[in-house]
Amino acid sequence: MASLGELERTLMDRLWAAPGPVSATELQQQLADRGLALTTVHTVLSRLEQKGFLVHDERRPRRFTPRATREAHAAELMHEVLGQAGDRQAALARFVGSVDAEDAAMLRALLAGGDGAGSDAAGAR
Numbered sequence: 357m358a359s360l361g362e363l364e365r366t367l368m369d370r371l372w373a374a375p376g377p378v379s380a381t382e383l384q385q386q387l388a389d390r391g392l393a394l395t396t397v398h399t400v401l402s403r404l405e406q407k408g409f410l411v412h413d414e415r416r417p418r419r420f421t422p423r424a425t426r427e428a429h430a431a432e433l434m435h436e437v438l439g440q441a442g443d444r445q446a447a448l449a450r451f452v453g454s455v456d457a458e459d460a461a462m463l464r465a466l467l468a469g470g471d472g473a474g475s476d477a478a479g480a481r
Contacts, residue, residue: 360409363392363400368409373425377412377419 360368366388370386371378387397404410409429412418416468424432440445455463 363396364404364409367397367400367404368422368426368429371420371422377421379417379419381417405469 366387367383370383380394383401384392384394393449397435401410401412405412405420409423410420411423412420438444438447452463453462
């Protein structure tokens with residue numbers, strides 16, 4: 357999966373938080389404090405679409421929607437990184453050893469087939 361640059365991540369955060377499709381103009385207005393030109397927002401949206409993060413409708417103006425949830429994206433990144441590890445067991449052991457007690461309990465519940473204390477993580481894969 358392609359990685360996200362800082363501005364791409366900012367736009368994706370807005371799109372993931374939106375209740376539905378969002379136009380470039382709406383995104384530009386939401387980020388007015390950054391002084392982004394509309395053409396810049398369009399360019400970044402086009403790149404995100406090329407990378408497979410977004411789809412757009414055929415209305416005018418076009419409205420953009422993420423292809424996957426934030427959680428699905430995070431899970432895909434974890435799979436990608438784990439796939440690049442030379443020693444998967446060592447990478448997993450280091451990760452599991454570094455999580456706090458709450459996350460460890462959630463992992464145990466998920467591995468046992470539970471819901472992870474109400475988490476979306478089980479459905480993100």
